[in-house]
Each structure stands twice: as C-alpha cells, then as structure tokens.
Amino acid sequence: MIEILKNRQIILSLIILGGLIFMAVFAGVLAPYDYKEKDLQNRQQPPSSDHLFGTDHLGRDILTMVMYGARASLFVGFAVVSVSLAIGVTLGVLAGYYGGWLDEIIMRLTDSFLAFPSMFLALAITAFLGQGMENMMLALIAVEWTVFARVARGSTLDVKTKGYVRASRWVGASNSYVMIKHVLPNIISPVLIMASIGIGNVILAAAGLSFLGFGVQPSTPEWGSMLNAGRTYFSTAPWLMFFPGLLIMMTVLAFNYFGDGLRDALDQKMKNLELEGRF
C-alpha cells in the first residue's frame, strides 16, 4: 500500500480525481451561478471576467454547468462500473473455478456480447429501451461486464493452480470458502486496474451517447449533452463545446493515468500486460 503511494503517477492522478469529485459534490457551493438561471440578455457571450467559460444559447453560465455536469458523468462512470464489476467478477470466478459446462456457457455468452462492437450494442439497447440516463446506464452495463468476466476468469484459472488453493481444498475447505478467501483477494489487482480504466471508458461512451442525443437529456447538465446542445453554434460560439469537452478529456485521462500507474505499481509481472478496455 505504501509502495503505491510512493508512485508519482498515482499521486498526481489521485489529486486530479479528488479535485473533480470535490467539484462535483460541492458544485452547489462552488459554482458562481445557478445552473437553471437563464439570462436571455446575455446569450452566447464569449469567456469574460463575469463568465469565465462564457454563456450558452440560453444565457446560462458554462462554468456552472460544467461543474454540475461532473456529477452526472462521474455518477454514471462509478455506478456502471460497480454493477458491471459485480456481475462480471461473479460470473468470471464461477466460470474459472468450476470449469466444464458452466465455463462453456458463461464464456460463449461473454463471446456473444463481445462480438458486438461496443458502441453499436450500447446504441441499439439505448435506442430500443428509449432515451434517458437510466436506460443508457443499462446499455453500458450490458457492454462493460464482459471485461470483468474475462479478467476474473483468467486470473481465477491462474490462482486455482497455486499450491495453497489446492492444499486448502485438499483439507476439506468448501468451494465457496476457497473462492471468497483465496480466489477473490488474489484477483483483485487486475480487476482494480480494469475498473479504473473502465470508469474512464464508460464516461467517454456515455458522453458519446448523450452527444448523439440518446443518453442524458439536455435538461440535466451533463458534459455530453452540453456538447450536443453546442453543436448548432460551433462556428460562432466554439466555447460552448470547448470547455465541456476539455473536462471530459481531463477526467478520462486521469482515470486512465491512474489505472496505468496502478498496473506498474501493483505487480511487476503485469507491467507488460496490455489490458484493453471495451470502448
């Protein structure tokens, strides 16, 4: 643990992520304006001392909206990855531990979900379920769980051959005891790395879906839907798109940078292991 905190890359990304989470939680106190406040006299104002990031087509302050927008984006990222992790790790550990027909079924199911390019699957599910944040999150979970299932299964197969696991089973420990006490703690590192990269990817995909108009609706401040609203005015008021996009990039970069640093710090063996996300 102390080793991890010595890593400069991890420290730097944690500071940035901490700042973003702080901004999201305290948006109500920190933001200079009310995000619902329309000021039709001051529409599409370029950045100035009154409005650091300018104003949008309804005269709302962009800085304020970007701060509130962090709430939606971070919430979607954490929630989707938590649920996907729970589903994926459960299925992956069961498949890896028991093997046989259970493994076959779970892995063919995973392969089937992986066969769809993620954006098409997420888009199709969101589109058919209907637009909106909850449906978008369901669609993203349908895409994201496979990553954790594969990583968990691979790591479980690895742990299963270790002496202490075999010894534990030999002295009569139950399967569930072995899975919880021995397998889970040993697969946690790759799962955590994938979770960090996964949050970044999910935020990016969610912003993409909202940008296309299928995710979060424009009434809620969210970075992707802000970009969607700014599209119409991109040549006359580029700041409408510039700042929300910049925040998406910073956030995703921080999660990726954190995951990358974690990979280096947690395990030397994993240094050259390329764990790729789904999006």
Add this chain to the structure above:
Amino acid sequence: MLKDYFIRRALYLIPVLIFISFMSFSLIYIAPGDPAEIMMTSPSGGYDEAAVEAFRIAHGLDQPFYIQYLNWFKGAVVGNFGYSYMSEQPVFETVLNAFKNTLTLSVLALVIALVIAIPFGVVSALKHNTVVDDACRFCALFGVSIPNFWQAYMMIILFSVILHWLPPSGFGHGTEISYMILPATVLGTGSAAVMMRMIRSSMLDVMGKEYIQTARGKGLSEKIVIIRHALKNALVPVITVIGLSIGFLLNGSVVVETIFGWSGIGNLVVDSILSHDYMMVQGSVLFVAVIFLLINFFVDLVYVWANPEIRYDRNS
C-alpha cells in the same frame, strides 16, 4: 494439431453466431410500443387501424415471436435481412453499401494510425524508461482519452472555419479524399494511441530475445538489428492489434460519420434509430457483429499460425 485447433475455434463460432442473431432480433421486443403503430402514426398523432394492420401483415409482425425470429434467421443466413420500414429497400443491400463506405474511411484511418504508431512505438521501446518513453506513453494515454466527437469539432473549427483548407463535412461521391481527411484523421489518431502501446510492449519483448543478441554478436549494425530482426518480429502481435483497431474504428464510425455526414454504417444506424426503422437497425447491428466476429476469428488464426509456440486456447 493446428488444424484441430482451427476446427475447434470455428465450431465455437456457431453458438455465438446463433446467440448474436437472437440478441439482434430481440432488440425490437425490448422497445416500448408497437413498431407498426409507431410507423403508421401521422405527424398529427393519429393512426388508421387498417393501415397499422396492413403494415403488421406486410412485415410479418402479426406472427408469434419465435416464428418471426425463425423467418428472419432463415433469411439472414442467405443474406436476406428483410426490407426497410422506411424506404422498402432490401436491408442487406443498404447495409452492405454503407459498410463499403465505412471500409474506405477505415482503411485510410488505419494507414494514418500505423504511420503514427510504428515510429512512436519503436522509439518508445528503444528509449525504454527514459523521458522520451514517458512522453510517448503519456501521448498515447492522451490519445485514447480525447472524446472523438470533441476532437472532430475542434478540427472542423481549425481546418474548415479558420483556415478554410478542408470542407467541414460531406460525402461527395464517396471517393474525394478532401472529404475523408478530417474524419479519417479523427478515427486514426485514436487507434494510433492503442496501437502504439501494443507495438511498444511487443518491441520490448522482442529486444530481450536471444536472436537479437545473436544478431548483435554477428556485428550487424544496430539499425539493421532493429529493422530487420526486432521490428519484423515485433509486428506479429500487432496483427492482433489491427483486430482490436477494427473494433475501435467501427465504434468511432458511429459518432464520426454522424458528425461529418459520411454515408457509412455508423451514420446508417443512427439515422435508422431516429426514424424508427427497426428492420434496418437489427440488420446493421447483426451485420457489424458478424463482420467484427469474423475479423477477430481470422486475426486469432493468423496470430496462432505465426506463433507456433502459442498453441493455446486464447480464451484460457
């Protein structure tokens, strides 16, 4: 041995193909509302009961779910994905034409990606653990973190609005390079970042191998060692990354084609969703999934064939 492996892998495809066809088809049933009513509803909100019934019968929507699925599946196997609700055109032809346009753009994007990724990946590996390596790796992380829709607009603002070098969007006849440069660059830079990381780690791996020491020991110049021996071998795992990049490019096509008005499969899916053309959405999604599955299948085979020592089941 190798043949057995290939046959086993091919057999794995069958349940997956059946399952993805079922998933694509079921999508329509998770949608709230009756597609026939949605299609026949006039802009004022009302619909004619007789017209809805006629639409149902014309598109087989009056039959039970499993009959509809089996009919659709039987057609899909021979390349008949049904007819569009909107244009009444065969879905398969429309999807195929759109896919050809996506392919044109993807090939250009792939070239751009390789041109960026190979030199940076090699330099990063050779300068392993130096500032240069750190900078290259950071750029790669940066590349995968940029939202492609944002990058697209920033490039349009710079190259079309400010500099007037390139058209902001458009399709032309589908062959003019001026319309392709911006979208292909947006798609290509993202994949370049993914590829660069892969080339770097694969190059690092190869540089530690015995035959590199042998080549050096023979007194060959470092340049020849790197190009002839290291890079050639390091590019083998990169075949798999091209498979990965196809996924990346297809995913990117949804947003990028929509922004640039490129008549590819991503644009087709978005348009079909907006116009409730469910047959077209089902067909496009299934088509893309099958193509993606087959590309990954062949990439896997080539990878195993090129690496005789790796004869393992890549799922385990």
